[in-house]
Amino acid sequence: xxxxxxxxxxxxxxxxxxxxxxxxxxxxxxxxxxxxxxxxxxxxxxxxxxxxxxxxxxxxxxxxxxxxxxxxxxxxxxxxxxxxxxxxxxxxxxxxxxxxxxxxxxxxxxxxxxxxxxxxxxxxxxxxxxxxxxxxxxxxxxxxxxxxxxxxxxxxxxxxxxxxxxxxxxxxxxxxxxxxxxxxxxxxxxxxxxxxxxxxxxxxxxxxxxxxxxxxxxxxxxxxxxxxxxxxxxxxxxxxxxxxxxxxxxxxxxxxxxxxxxxxxxxxxxxxxxxxxxxxxxxxxxxxxxxxxxxxxxxxxxxxxxxxxxxxxxxxxxxxxxxxxxxxxxxxxxxxxxxxxxxxxxxxxxxxxxxxxxxxxxxxxxxxxxxxxxxxxxxxxx
Numbered sequence: 342x343x344x345x346x347x348x349x350x351x352x353x354x355x356x357x358x359x360x361x362x363x364x365x366x367x368x369x370x371x372x373x374x375x376x377x378x379x380x381x382x383x384x385x386x387x388x389x390x391x392x393x394x395x396x397x398x399x400x401x402x403x404x405x406x407x408x409x410x411x412x413x414x415x416x417x418x419x420x421x422x423x424x425x426x427x428x429x430x431x432x433x434x435x436x437x438x439x440x441x442x443x444x445x446x447x448x449x450x451x452x453x454x455x456x457x458x459x460x461x462x463x464x465x466x467x468x469x470x471x472x473x474x475x476x477x478x479x480x481x482x483x484x485x486x487x488x489x490x491x492x493x494x495x496x497x498x499x500x501x502x503x504x505x506x507x508x509x510x511x512x513x514x515x516x517x518x519x520x521x522x523x524x525x526x527x528x529x530x531x532x533x534x535x536x537x538x539x540x541x542x543x544x545x546x547x548x549x550x551x552x553x554x555x556x557x558x559x560x561x562x563x564x565x566x567x568x569x570x571x572x573x574x575x576x577x578x579x580x581x582x583x584x585x586x587x588x589x590x591x592x593x594x595x596x597x598x599x600x601x602x603x604x605x606x607x608x609x610x611x612x613x614x615x616x617x618x619x620x621x622x623x624x625x626x627x628x629x630x631x632x633x634x635x636x637x638x639x640x641x642x643x644x645x646x647x648x649x650x651x652x653x654x655x656x657x658x659x660x661x662x663x664x665x666x667x668x669x670x671x672x673x674x675x676x677x678x679x680x681x682x683x684x685x686x687x688x689x690x691x692x693x694x695x696x697x698x699x700x701x702x703x704x705x706x707x708x709x710x711x712x713x714x715x716x717x718x719x720x721x722x723x
Contacts, residue, residue, distance in 0.1 A: 342593035343376075343453045346582070347475035349460040350482070351491030356513040357381075357481045358390050360546065360575065361459040364479075367572075367579035369419035373454040376413075378447070379425035380432070380471055381461045388424045391417065395424040400431050403443050423450070425459075433465040437607045440467065444598035444607075451594040462491075464498070470604040473502040474597065479543060483514045484524040493531060500536050502604070509543035511578065521545030543581055546574040640698060644706055 348364070350357040358381060365375045379387040380399070388395055395414060401407040402423075414422040435443065450456050460472050472478055478499060482492045499508060510528065515521030525542045532538040547570040683694045686709070695709045 343451050343456045344477070345456050345458065345475055345594065345597045346477040346479060347458040347460050347472045348479045348481065349472045349495065350462060350480065350488075351493070351495040352488055353462055355481050355483045355488050356546075358387060358459055360479070360481055360511060360513055360578075361457055362387060362390060363572070363575045364578055364582075365420045365455075365457050366418060367576045368455055368582070370576075371579055371583060373583075374452070375420040375455045375457060376423060376450050376453045377420055378423045378450070378456055378458045380429065380468060381425060381459045386425055386427070387422060387459055391422075393417070393422070393424065395422075398424045398426045400426040402446055403435065403439055404431065409446055409449050421453075429461050429463045429465070429468050432467050433463070435467060440605055440607045441602065444602050447601075448594045448598045456594065462495075467605055469498065470601055473499055474506070474600040474604045476506060476597070478506055478508045479511055480508055481511050481513050482524065482528060484512065484516070484520050485514075489524075489528055489531075492528065496532060496538075496540075497536065500538060508538075509541050511543050511546060513546045514548040515545050516548055518545045518547070521547075544574060544578045546578070547571050 348357055348361040361377065365377045368375050377387060378399075381387070387393075393414065395412075397407050397412045399412065402409060402412045409423075412423060414424060432443075458471050458475065461468050463469065472495075480492060480496065480499075482488050496508070499506065510525055512521040512525050515524070522542070522545060525545070529540045529542070532540045549569050549571040551569045551571075682698075683696045685692055686695050693709060695707055697705050697707050699705055
């Protein structure tokens with residue numbers, strides 16, 4: 342059963358995604374099977390940080406019916422990635438059926454030892470709920486005073502919705518561990534005084550210029566034996582997670598997904614199943630529309646090419662023969678596939694089809710195809 346941990350922060354720029362990526366790598370080095378779920382639609386999401394250009398994303402999985410195996414990026418520097426899109430706008434607009442499909446899809450990740458969720462700072466329910474219902478949360482802050490108010494506001498939201506979730510703090514980008522622990526101490530006292538929370542420290546991650554250079558090269562994962570201080574610190578975070586006793590907490594993806602549906606007020610599975618059946622044709626219709634638009638563009642390009650060839654200057658021809666230049670690779674099969682209508686015509690004892698299709702200006706274009714053997718002098722008529 343997968344152990345679900347959401348990595349989040351109150352504001353952008355604290356290095357949350359970097360911590361999440363490197364933590365995944367360090368867990369893999371310790372023999373764990375890890376999947377990194379990216380629901381951060383910000384400018385520095387997982388794919389961008391690692392220099393990836395995923396062909397499909399979580400958005401395709403939910404809105405367009407892609408299979409999970411077709412979306413997962415396998416063995417990216419040791420772990421798997423379920424990439425997110427460049428924004429979270431789409432996930433905030435999901436209806437109940439689509440949210441149910443999201444939960445069903447995520448429940449298939451239960452074969453991993455760890456599912457790390459790189460969460461967004463977006464406060465929409467469909468996004469914030471990942472952290473609110475997560476059995477374990479890593480809240481990333483920095484010693485910079487500007488990061489603490491936003492982190493405290495997020496902490497209040499998480500605590501108000503789920504006082505039982507296990508929230509730990511990571512102080513990132515700390516000049517040294519003394520400053521990091523001092524910053525954590527201040528934050529812990531505020532949480533204890535105003536919220537009555539016991540907020541443990543998972544660890545402090547040093548600010549290291551060598552680590553910054555690695556990140557700029559989009560090689561965010563470095564060898565665990567590296568002298569880079571930040572790498573050793575994140576290795577310590579992984580060690581701390583592995584020795585923690587989490588047996589009393591629900592760890593499987595199915596229970597996580599069930600809680601997610603309740604958090605976003607999707608409860609009646611029977612109604613959802615019926616609604617989902619109704620929603621699938623809409624998604625397929627959207628895909629079909631995209632394919633038709635693509636084919637329409639191809640037809641327009643083909644028509645323009647034919648017109649260009651017809652208007653091109655031709656070499657003088659003998660009076661007894663009339664030739665017309667046509668594109669060499671053209672065959673009858675794609676013409677028939679693209680045509681919307683056809684009719685049979687008999688000319689000089691030969692019967693052949695005339696195809697028609699609508700062009701971009703609203704008119705109709707007609708094509709006739711003759712056999713190369715039967716009509717060598719007139720290979721293509723328009």
